[in-house]
Amino acid sequence: MxxxxxxxxxxxxxxxxxxxxxxxxxxxxxxxxxxxxxxxxxxxxxxxxxxxxxxxxxxxxxxxxxxxxxxxxxxxxxxxxxxxxxxxxxxxxxxxxxxxxxxxxxxxxxxxxxxxxxxLARNGKLDPLQEAFIEHDGPQCGYCTSGQLMSAKALLLKNPHPNRDEVRAGMTGNICRCSNYNHYVEAVLAASGTLAADARRRA
Amino acid sequence: MTPLKTAGKPTPRIDAIKRVTGAATYTADITAPGMLYARVLRSPYPHARIRKIDVSKAQALPGVKTILTYENCDIQWSTGDTRNKRLLFNNPARYAGDAVAAVAAVNRHVAEEAIRLIDVDYEQLPFVLEPEEALKDGAPEIQPGGNLSPNGRGQHEPDKYSRGNIADGFSAADHVLEDSYTTPHINNAQMEIRASMAEWQGDKLIVHASTQGIANCRTDIAKDMKIPPEKVEVICLYMGGGFGNKNQCHDFDLMAAELSRRAGAPVRVEFTRKEDYISVHGRWPTKQTYKIGVKNDGTLTAIQMTAFSGMGPYRKGQGDISGIEVYQCPNVERTTSMIYTNMAVSANFRAPAYPQGVFAIESLMDDAAHKLNMDPLEFRLKNFSRKFQDRTAYSSSGLEDCLRKGAEKFGWRALWRPAGSDSGVMRRGVGMGMGMFPSSLGRSAAIIQVDSKGIYHLHVGVTDCGTGAKTTMGLIAAEALGVPLDRVDVVWGDTDICPYSVGESGSRTTVQTGTAVIEAAKDIQKQIAEKGLPSGSDLLTASADTSPALRDFARYSFTAHFAEVEVDTETGHIRVTKYVAAHDSGRVVNPLTAESQVKGGATTGIGMALHEQLLYDKRTGLPLSAGYYHARVMTHLDAPEIEVLWVESEDAYGPFGAKTLGEPTIIPSVAAVANAFFNATGKRVRDLPITRDKVLRVLSEGALA
Missing domain, CATH: 3.10.20.30 (Beta-grasp domain)
Incomplete structure (x- = not known):
């Protein structure tokens, strides 16, 4: 060869x-x-x-x-x-x-x-996105999760503090048939530190 | 409700780190030395006899190891058809996608090339796609004995149920309403691509399956491979969803086993996504006609349903249609015909019989309320089921609370106006639907071993298809044992080390396997009290195999969903703008994962209402929309925020009073969205999905009149 x-x-x-x-x-x-x-x-x-x-x-x-x-x-x-x-x-x-x-x-x-x-994890420490995915129960069956994480990572590299609509648009190429979209979006907002601001804006 | 110590609090999944780091090993992640790759050749015609099949060119391709066709393999796939003898490879092929041959080769490219080199001489036969057409004289006979699929006793008759006297019910009515509804074939479309890897160690068969139930999968594989169950080990550690299409064993498990046996090497069968869409199964399409009688004060006097379910050419699923039972009514008659067609096979998909039936009955009930100038909420509060089939008491029912508290959280009283009140280009409206789902008790098993360090090793035969079952079982054990969750080590997913579990179908794991976990926990506590903790490497073992039965009660979960939609009357686009899902599933063992279930189920139902369909070309009998893109499954941009409300009714049965949850979540969602569309526009779409073309058509009907 x-x-x-x-x-x-x-x-x-x-x-x-x-x-x-x-x-x-x-x-x-x-x-x-x-x-x-x-x-x-x-x-x-x-x-x-x-x-x-x-x-x-x-x-x-x-x-x-x-x-x-x-x-x-x-x-x-x-x-x-x-x-x-x-x-x-x-x-x-x-x-x-x-x-x-x-x-x-x-x-x-x-x-x-x-x-x-x-x-994603560095030196045995999970990426904040991974931590947030666990805390907000992003993965159900977990099969789409790697892709959701990598799309979220790409989004945050470009836009570190996205709002909810920007997260949804940025990740819309990632289907979740368990349809746990709400929790994935919350997790990304939490990891980027914008979840609290989002809640205030909507209150 | 008595508060619990460990269960009942939001708890991250015990396997969550593996799920977010890529370390969770799904079936297609598992390889073995020398493993071969297998692909399947499928019929390009909806109905065709194979005159001749020539595999010589494929066999001659370097790297091809084994080829199976109907000529050299007559293995029956028992769970693929409960009425007829369905083989792995059938002649004639009865739908576009029926398996014709399978090839195992050194890599998937060679296997794919070999598939292309198989010459098949087909004689095309007449085909039929629509159930009612399939019953007409002269329709092609798909299975011996005719296209009306027989019942469990072998009689070619529709499934019937009745109570009271339907004629009396209509005589007593002030108004009689009648309408027909259709719902399409929809694929389960779980994310995990279909794969099965089999290897033989001597006379023992090991199958890495992607299954919702390892115990049933093992029994089924053993039966069809004609070997004792103890010679089969089924392993499924992580499972990428199924929603009902990974129950029992499947043809790909059997193909992997037989190819591996003949090739003398491990074999992984892989399906493409298109194959998954057309050759496994989806929700059964229906045509449902209802006639209801109602008095001026809104009291129901009669409900009559005549319906057809298209099963595809094999009777893999039940085909029944549920929904009527959520209404109280003295006179009911239900006739359902399960029909063979040459479409893709139909069987279980999340609450198999329910969302399509509830869509239809809840549409007509909404129309009845509209006709009587009643608020649809009041109409339902008047007529919801108080006793199962008006006869048997429920072990618990939070349906009224789901309706009242759900409506309050949604703001129903402020948002609801009579249908068609809105005007302008963008019109808003609200709708609701209610439903129920069995929460039966039944057989399951669990084993708990405790070691000298006081760690409890809980063996349960669950796979966790995404429901969080491993964590739920751990929480139930921890609660029953009175220890923190981290003292429980959950062992799952392997028939050699896990006892029987009912399988993750019918949303039964929490209730049935959970009950066995509690029994095993009681036993081990008793042993510890008597003997103390074991020493050294010794273990104490408690095993429970429970089959509790329910006397004098019907046990159900209940739900009501509320949706607001915005309809763009120029483009026909429908957007869900607000959504509340109220659920009585008894005790909620893990609110974190339970919320995921509700949000996911409701969102999937919105897709069923608005987008999804496996479309067929009527001229060729070929599927047109196989795959995520064309079937138009829900995406991040489509998904509204779902608010969840728990109505935890006190129930004396099940683990700490838990009832079913996974499947009820999709049941009323389709109806809620369809009714919200009606409320926004005053127009009704009776054929799912409510796509833009149908929206624009019904909106234009009134305008031109």
Whole structure:
């Protein structure tokens, strides 16, 4: 697989793919988990930072980001709900912006910084959003929760003190079928310190 | 109501940290060395006989391990049809989405490619989508014996109930009202994508299932795989919702088990979201016709219902329609026909029989109040059920308080005006609905072990589909034992280490498994009193297997919901602007998670009222709106704020008087929103969902007259 003819073929077949680095490909730092890379399929080596850690990985060009994260890097906190850009369960941060990881190819991540739900807590301390999600009972079944958290994180990075309508608009790409929207919104307001102000305004 | 020490206070979930850090492992997060990935080929036609199926090209694809079709696999899926013999792969295929083949391969891309390489020669057969059409002469026969699905005794007859004399009831009425309503097929649409992972260790089958009930799932898998139940272990530690479509075992569990057996490797079956929408099941579509008699003073004299439920081609669900029972009335007649069609299969979805029935009966009752110039609240206070079916006393009922206190919190008296009073482009109106849901007692089990440190290890066979069941069980144990919650270690989700639990269906876990937890707690306390705490690594063990029965009472939870809507008469858009949900679920064990249940259920019901539908193309018989986007499920921007009011009636049964909660939350919400639309506009939409096209149509009807 190393160095690899197939990779060069890949470069010809899909020339538009950014970050095609097959020519200087070396063996990845560590073998990936999950189904082995199929050398007959176009593939590329990419460098990316995930949750603060640099990775150099060889990926099939057809892998989506969520496949790379879940199947091959064991970061299963990111969920697949629809695999077609409708539900938001797979939301991660790419260079600090929210993105559906089911709708991004892994090869597009070359040179980028990805943050998943596993990267929210720092040094064993939960992010204020995680604390607020627990206190306000955001997760019911919990399956959409990682995506809700990452959308909320992206929102607060841009707008640290959103009002209720801004939270709802900012997170509307994240479906919750338990429909616990009220509690998710309250949790985000609480984490951003605007819940009390919101209550005063509405009183 | 006697205050409790630990239960009854808002308590975060015991597994909350795992849920917010991504550490909770759902079924599709679990892998095993050498695990294969499986995908399913489905019929592209609503009704078709397979003349020939050729898997040779797929089999030749490198990486393909095992292929199942009807030709080489005749495993029956018992819980997929309670009347007919439904196999994992059926010929003929009876709906667009019926499974035709399954492939296990080294990765999902190869499995998907293999699916595309299977050649199937279909002979298309005539199909029928609408229940009433399916009963006509010459309609295609979907199952042997005709399209009227038989009852439990094998008779092809409608389900009937009556009391009093319906003709006398109509004679005694001053007014008779009659109308028909339709409600569509709606998918449960739980967030967790469907997956099942099976592996064999010798003759033992281990299934990582996504199920609402590990005990039932195990029994069902054992039956259909023809192995003893003790040779099956079902594990489900975290579960991403189901709302009724993950009861028992499913075809994907059996497919995973059989593919794994043949391939000699662990296999994970995954469905796409579209497959989940069309090939598992959703709420049964209905057509309901009601005729009611009412006196000038608002007293009901007769209720008659004739209804059809579309079950799809297999009888997976009951198909019954509930709602009438929330009214007191001496003369009632109910006839429900469960019909086979070539649409997607219908079965349980949160309060399976209720929100569609309550939408219809509450619409007509609202019309009756309007005709009599009565406030709809007064009409309901006059007619709500005092005894179950006018005969059996309730063990407790907070329905009147739900109506009165809910109305007060909502500000009903200030907000309600006769229907159609508002004018202008944006019109506001208010509506309400009421409902009830069984809260039966029944069998469940629990085991408590105490160690030398005084930690209580509580083993319960729950999976926690999002209800907070693990935490609720922990709270009930802590309360019964008189210890703080952190002294209780809840062990769940694995049939090898957990006793029977009823399963998270029928909202029964709190009541039934909770009762067993209390019994086990009493037993362990007795043992501790006699022997003291064990020493070293010893444990004391208490197990309870309880089946309490209720004599002379009917046990129900009750609810009333109140909604205000704003209707944009130019675009047809409806926005819910205020919402109060009042609930009598007896004792509330954990108000924090219980509030989540109510807000979620009410919001899901608003989506049912306004948006959701699995639409079909009548010419091709193919589903058009499978998936979140096209089915238009509720989003953050659609969801109004829901205010919750607890009416905790004193009930002598259940753990500390707790009754059911999860399912009642959706029951009156559809009706409340539909009635608010009527109040805002003076117009009625009788076919769900109340989408913009229907709103504009009914608004234009009067204008042109």
């Amino acid at each position: 190393e160095g690899t003819g197939a990779g060069i073929v890949a470069a010809k077949v899909v020339p538009a793919l950014k970050g095609q680095t097959a020519k200087q490909a070396k063996a990845p730092e560590a073998p990936l988990a999950g189904p082995a890379l199929d050398p007959s399929v176009p593939h590329s080596t990419i460098k990316l930072t995930i949750n603060g850690q640099e990775h150099r990985v060889e990926v099939e060009d057809r892998w989506t980001l969520v496949e790379l994260l879940r199947d091959h890097l064991k970061l299963t906190g990111t969920k697949i709900g629809c695999d077609r850009g409708e539900c938001g369960a797979c939301t991660v941060l790419v260079n600090g912006e929210s993105a559906y990881s089911c709708s991004q190819l892994a090869v597009w991540m070359d040179g980028k910084t990805v943050t998943t739900v596993e990267g």
